[in-house]
Amino acid sequence: WVDYVSREKDLREKLSVAMSRWQSGVVYRCWMRWMEYVEECKSLRRALGRFMHVAQSKCFGAWVDYVSREKDLREKLSVAMSRWQSGVVYRCWMRWMEYVEECKSLRRALGRFMHVAQSKCFGAWVDYVSR
DSSP states (O other), X not given: OHHHHHHHXXXXXXXXXXXXXXXXXXXXXXXXXXXXXXXXHHXXXXXXXXXXXXXXXXXXHHHHHHHHHHHHHHHHHHHHHHHHHHSHHHHHHHHXXXXXXXXXXXXXXXXXXXXXXXXXXXXXXXXXXXO
């Protein structure tokens, strides 16, 4: 046991001397500068990564916003269309479309009726020219 204690004591002394030399010496200063350099490289790498990927990040953010707006618009359009198709507005719109078609056909019929004399004259002229 005494031998063990004496070996431990010698080992501790040697470690203490080595540590004091190491801490006060060039090795310690070099090690600390190396650790600072490693931290600086990590920070620089992170900053460069952010800088290099700014455009990608902006594009991705814009795309996410676009998709979100499109989804919202589709949902709103779906709700509006279902209300529109099942409601009074739809029936009124369909009646308006029928009215427009009736007006068009009436206008065509009246146009033919109003221009009968002109049409007969044109037909007679075509016959005369073709002889």
